[in-house]
Amino acid sequence: MSPSDFLVIPFDEWVTAFVRGWLVPNFRPFFRAVQVPITQVLNGLDAFFAFVPMLLTTAAFALLALKFAGRGMAIFTIVGFVFIDLIGLWPQTMATLAMIITSVLFCAVIGIPLGILAARNEMTWKVLRPTLDVMQTIPSFVYLVPIVMLFGVGMAPGIIATVIFALPPIVRLTNLGIRNVRGDLIEAAEAFGSTPLQMLFEVQLPLAMRTIMAGLNQTLMLALSMVVIAALIGAGGLGLTVNTGLGRLDVGQATAGGVGIVILAIVLDRITQGFGVQNKVPSISLRQTLVSMFRPRASTPVLNGKAA
Amino acid sequence: MSAKLKVKKVFKIFGNRPKEALALLAEGKSKETIFQTTSQTVGVQDASFEVDEGQIFVIMGLSGSGKSTMVRMLNGLIRPTSGEILIDGVDVASCSGAKLRDIRRNKIAMVFQHFALFPHRTILENAAYGLKVKGVPAAERNAKALAALEQVGLASWAQSKPSDLSGGMQQRVGLARGLATDPEVLLMDEPFGALDPLIRREMQDELLALQATMKKTIIFITHDLSEALLLGDKIAIMKDGRVVQIGTAQEIVSNPADDYVAAFVADIDRGRVFTADTVSSEPAVMQLNSDTACDAVKTMEDHNLNAVYVMDGEEIAGVVTYQQAATADRESGEAEVHLSDVMQTEYPTADGDTQLADLYGAASGGLPIAITDADNRLVGVVAPEAVFAQLSVPSENAEGEDAAEAVAPENTELVLDDAR
Numbered sequence: 001m002s003p004s005d006f007l008v009i010p011f012d013e014w015v016t017a018f019v020r021g022w023l024v025p026n027f028r029p030f031f032r033a034v035q036v037p038i039t040q041v042l043n044g045l046d047a048f049f050a051f052v053p054m055l056l057t058t059a060a061f062a063l064l065a066l067k068f069a070g071r072g073m074a075i076f077t078i079v080g081f082v083f084i085d086l087i088g089l090w091p092q093t094m095a096t097l098a099m100i101i102t103s104v105l106f107c108a109v110i111g112i113p114l115g116i117l118a119a120r121n122e123m124t125w126k127v128l129r130p131t132l133d134v135m136q137t138i139p140s141f142v143y144l145v146p147i148v149m150l151f152g153v154g155m156a157p158g159i160i161a162t163v164i165f166a167l168p169p170i171v172r173l174t175n176l177g178i179r180n181v182r183g184d185l186i187e188a189a190e191a192f193g194s195t196p197l198q199m200l201f202e203v204q205l206p207l208a209m210r211t212i213m214a215g216l217n218q219t220l221m222l223a224l225s226m227v228v229i230a231a232l233i234g235a236g237g238l239g240l241t242v243n244t245g246l247g248r249l250d251v252g253q254a255t256a257g258g259v260g261i262v263i264l265a266i267v268l269d270r271i272t273q274g275f276g277v278q279n280k281v282p283s284i285s286l287r288q289t290l291v292s293m294f295r296p297r298a299s300t301p302v303l304n305g306k307a308a
Numbered sequence: 309m310s311a312k313l314k315v316k317k318v319f320k321i322f323g324n325r326p327k328e329a330l331a332l333l334a335e336g337k338s339k340e341t342i343f344q345t346t347s348q349t350v351g352v353q354d355a356s357f358e359v360d361e362g363q364i365f366v367i368m369g370l371s372g373s374g375k376s377t378m379v380r381m382l383n384g385l386i387r388p389t390s391g392e393i394l395i396d397g398v399d400v401a402s403c404s405g406a407k408l409r410d411i412r413r414n415k416i417a418m419v420f421q422h423f424a425l426f427p428h429r430t431i432l433e434n435a436a437y438g439l440k441v442k443g444v445p446a447a448e449r450n451a452k453a454l455a456a457l458e459q460v461g462l463a464s465w466a467q468s469k470p471s472d473l474s475g476g477m478q479q480r481v482g483l484a485r486g487l488a489t490d491p492e493v494l495l496m497d498e499p500f501g502a503l504d505p506l507i508r509r510e511m512q513d514e515l516l517a518l519q520a521t522m523k524k525t526i527i528f529i530t531h532d533l534s535e536a537l538l539l540g541d542k543i544a545i546m547k548d549g550r551v552v553q554i555g556t557a558q559e560i561v562s563n564p565a566d567d568y569v570a571a572f573v574a575d576i577d578r579g580r581v582f583t584a585d586t587v588s589s590e591p592a593v594m595q596l597n598s599d600t601a602c603d604a605v606k607t608m609e610d611h612n613l614n615a616v617y618v619m620d621g622e623e624i625a626g627v628v629t630y631q632q633a634a635t636a637d638r639e640s641g642e643a644e645v646h647l648s649d650v651m652q653t654e655y656p657t658a659d660g661d662t663q664l665a666d667l668y669g670a671a672s673g674g675l676p677i678a679i680t681d682a683d684n685r686l687v688g689v690v691a692p693e694a695v696f697a698q699l700s701v702p703s704e705n706a707e708g709e710d711a712a713e714a715v716a717p718e719n720t721e722l723v724l725d726d727a728r
Contacts, residue, residue, distance in 0.1 A: 188424035191383055192438040192489070193413035202441070206428045 019146050028150065035156040041105065042155055045098035054090055058082065061267060068274025073267075080263035089241065089260045096227055096237030097264065099155065103162040103223040108216060111167050115174025115212075116200065125175065132168040140165050140229050148233050158235025166222035173215025177208030217272040224265045238264070311358040312525045313365075313382070313493060318355045318391030318401070320377055320549075323348035326389045339548050351377040352388070353549045359542070361492075362523040366540030368530055374549035375529050379495050382527060383416045384408045395493065413442045417486035421498040423478040425470040431457065431481050432466035438489035449488075456488040457481070459518065476507035483515075487522070496528045500535065512538055533572045537561065537581050545569055557581050578699050579665030584658050587698045588679045588688030594628065594647060596620040601645035604633045615676050617686060618651045624686050626651035627675055660687065664695055671695045 049057065058081040066074035084093050118125040144161060151157035181204050189203045205212075231239025238260045245254030321329040329348035332341070339350045352374040359365040369375040380386040382393060384400050393400040395415060400408065417438060425434050432450060433440075435457050439449035457463045460480040462473075470478055479499055486494050500508040512535060519526065530536050536543045537557040544554045545565075553565035561581045564570040592611045594604050596618050608616050608630045615629040628651045636650045656670035657678045670677045671692040679688040 182424070184420050184422055184424040185426060187380075187385055188418070188420055188426075189437075189441075190385060191412060191418040191495075192441050192485075193409045193411075194441045195409065198441055202437075203426060207426075 019149060023146075024149055031150040035151060035160070038102065038106065038156045038159050042098060042102045042159060045101055046095060049094035049098050050091070054081075054085055057094070061271075064271050065267065068272075069270040073270045077267050080267060084260050084263060087256050087259075089238065089256060092236070092238045092241050092257070093260050093264060096239065096261070099159060099162070099227070099230070099235060099237055100220065100223050100264075100268070103159050103166060103226075104216065104220050106159070106163050107167050107170050107219045107223070110163070111170035111215070111219070112174050112212065115171045115215075116178060116205075118171065118175040119178035119204075120196075128171065128175075132171055135164060136168045140226065144229070144233055153234035155235050157233050158230030161233065162223050162226040162230050162235075165226050166219045169218035169222065170212070170215040173218065174208065174212050177211025177215070178204045180211065181207045213272065213275045216275070217269065220268055220272055221265065224261065224268070227261055310361060312361040312363075312396065313359040313527070314392070314394040315355055315357050315378075315382075316392040316394070318378075318381060318388045318393060319353055320351035320374070320381060320386065321348050321389045322351050330389065350374075350549050351386075352381070352546075355391075355546075355549075355551045357544055357551060357554055359525055359527065361525050363541045364519060364526045364528055364539050366528045366530060366536040366543045367546060368533055368536040368540075368543055369546035370531055372548075373546040375531075375546050376497055377549075378546065379418075379497050379527055379529050382493075382495055383412055383418060413438065413489065415491055416493040416495060417489055417491035418495040418497065419479070419482045419486045419499045421501050423470070423475070423482045423502075425478055425481055425485075427470055429469075430466065431462065431468050431470065431473070434470065434481055435466075435484045435488050437485055442489065452490075453484070453488045456484040459487060460484045460514075474507075475503050476511060479503060479511065480514075483518075491524070493525045493527065496526060498529050498531065501531065508535075515539065533576060534580070537576065545572070558583075558586060562586075577665065579668070580663050582664045582698050583660060584662045584664065584667060584677070584679050584690050585660040585688070587664070587694040588660065588690045589694070591678075591686055591689040592616055593686065594618045596625045596647055596651075599647055601628070601633045601637045601640075601647060601650050604628050604647060604650075605630065605637055608633070613676075614674075614691075617655070617676070617678060617689065618647050619686065622685060624655070624657075624678055624680075624684075626653040627655040627678075628652070629675070658690070664698060667695050 058078060061081065062074045062077045065077045084090055114128065118128045140161060143164060147157050147161050151160060185203055185207065186199070189199050194202065227235075227237065227239040228242050229239070231237065231243045238257045241257030241260070242254050245251070245257060319330060319333070323329065323346070325346060325348055328346050329342050329350060332346065333350065333353055337345075339353075342348055342350055355374075355378060357365075367375045367378055377386055381388045382395075382400065384403075388401045391401060395411065398407070398411065400411065403411070426437065429437070432453055436449045436453035439452055444452070454463055454466060457466055460483055462477060462480050462484065465473065465477070465481075470481065473481065479502075482499065486496075500511050503511060516539065528536075528539055530539075537560070540557060542554065542556060543560055545552045545560065545568075547568055553560060553569050555563070558581060560569065561573050561576055561578060564573045592607055592613065594607065594616055597620070599618075604616055604618075608614070613630070615627050617627050618625045625648070628647060632650045632652075633645075636645045652675075655675055655678055656673060657680050658667055658670060659681070660679050667677060667690065671690075674692060676692065677690040677695075678686055679690060681687045
């Protein structure tokens with residue numbers, strides 16, 4: 001005895017009817033048009049990374065790592081990228097990199113304004129919050145099917161799937177960052193006659209930047225984790241290598257692809273983590289601390305002379 | 309002097325049903341009752357006061373008394389539920405957002421309790437913020453901001469970040485940021501509350517010194533009565549959102565409106581509130597050339613004095629004590645004793661604005677203190693006893709009378725409320 005003895009809801013049929021019977025025939029041109037900017041950016045980046053010689057790309061990333069993540073990370077970047085090249089996965093890695101950057105770019109372009117809107121308008125946040133929850137909890141395989149129906153297969157649909165999956169953290173953290181700006185600073189900005197836009201650009205965004213950068217880092221990591229899944233609907237790169245290995249039960253190829261993704265993930269993660277910390281007050285280095293400990297009359301290392 | 313700022317019958321209710329709360333307030337219900345029945349919080353009730361141009365007006369109250377709400381209503385950070393707030397005749401309570409922004413940019417600046425400096429900007433950029441928002445070109449605003457920093461003695465820190473500065477210095481930057489736009493009205497929300505006592509004292513003196521040249525209209529919020537008494541040309545005391553008493557420091561200390569104010573005033577160093585003027589009396593003087601010791605003795609007996617000042621025309625020549633005059637008079641027998649033979653030429657003087665606390669030394673000599681004006685003429689005399697009489701808290705009896713007197717206007721106010 002159960003309710004289904006009396007009533008059966010043909011939920012799956014309804015969804016099918018909705019997507020196939022209404023959404024696809026009516027909105028296909030719209031969904032096709034949406035792809036255009038994505039394809040443009042992706043093709044540009046793809047061509048760029050394919051054109052730039054491997055050594056130059058590696059040097060550029062090593063420099064970025066040196067600036068934002070320290071010397072150890074720079075060395076790791078060089079070793080890792082050379083290793084990827086040596087195992088013959090350089091072109092795929094660059095394709096994946098172009099895809100990741102495109103996804104993160106679109107996440108930022110969509111997510112940061114949404115986050116700002118959510119932070120300034122309670123109603124927007126009330127609507128957005130459950131939407132983001134759904135986006136984060138839905139298994140990504142579920143929306144792969146409608147995406148293929150609406151957008152077809154290929155790189156661009158792969159990126160769209162990635163954007164859906166990776167968007168929530170940047171929206172959430174932009175919202176959080178702006179809401180967490182100290183109340184008295186907002187009051188001060190207001191008391192001096194700031195317009196809402198001045199408030200946003202002079203006070204809220206600069207102060208929320210660290211949190212927003214943390215959101216960007218999270219988004220990037222989620223985008224990387226979608227690489228393999230997006231490859232199922234035709235996005236190439238390292239994901240394809242892994243999938244092919246999986247299909248052929250070729251343990252070596254799958255592992256090689258996996259290692260490539262991990263190296264890329266570590267490098268990108270450390271560099272973007274460094275972005276957020278840049279604005280921090282310079283801290284006292286380990287060497288300075290040690291020197292001061294052995295100095296007679298134990299004077300503390302003072303950077304800018306904190307006078308009373 | 310004209311009133312720069314007028315606050316008329318201002319109410320602020322926090323909550324979603326302010327009308328209900330206003331109606332209950334009109335019935336004379338208390339803040340607590342209203343919160344219990346309607347869950348509306350009464351921020352400020354029926355506040356009215358006027359601030360003259362160039363005055364330091366202190367609003368004093370404990371936390372929850374509505375003083376911070378009050379000051380935020382003056383620049384529209386909080387909009388009052390009802391009432392008028394007029395700055396130069398423009399109602400801040402009801403004007404449009406654009407007009408309000410204009411007032412904030414040009415007329416009124418604010419200094420915050422926890423400094424509220426922008427941590428991502430340099431000291432100079434912080435000081436220049438108000439000008440930047442106004443759209444002043446970079447070169448001009450930096451020059452003005454630097455001048456403001458110079459005023460507070462921090463010009464050399466212009467390129468540092470706020471986190472490099474101590475609390476007192478940060479608040480000076482806060483003050484410079486307020487002054488940079490050259491506002492007519494400066495709101496200071498417990499500006500020295502977060503500083504340690506020594507620095508606070510220093511900042512208070514500095515504010516007074518700055519004010520002596522700037523002559524801004526300053527609304528100063530504090531929870532510290534001694535700070536209020538030190539700085540305020542006029543002081544409003546708030547309790548439970550109501551303005552309990554408005555007056556000068558001396559009026560409040562000598563005549564507290566109710567037990568609440570009296571309890572505050574009890575701990576106050578009265579020697580720092582009252583000046584020599586408040587205890588000086590009309591001097592009985594002798595003339596050096598025409599009067600004798602005998603006349604002096606008679607005068608002192610008539611006026612019940614211990615000593616009397618001797619004038620040489622308009623100038624003070626010296627002081628004669630009763631003991632000296634009487635002894636000399638007795639010993640000389642019939643002969644007339646000239647005053648110059650018995651008077652002391654060393655005598656204590658002070659001007660009328662001297663705080664009583666600074667008269668202790670002079671008073672301990674036992675001689676009356678000569679109060680002189682700017683031209684060094686004798687305008688009054690302070691008897692040593694009078695100094696200490698003023699310092700002692702009035703007896704129970706007197707206090708009761710004062711309180712009854714002061715409560716009277718409040719009662720009429722309540723009647724008005726009922727009528728409405």
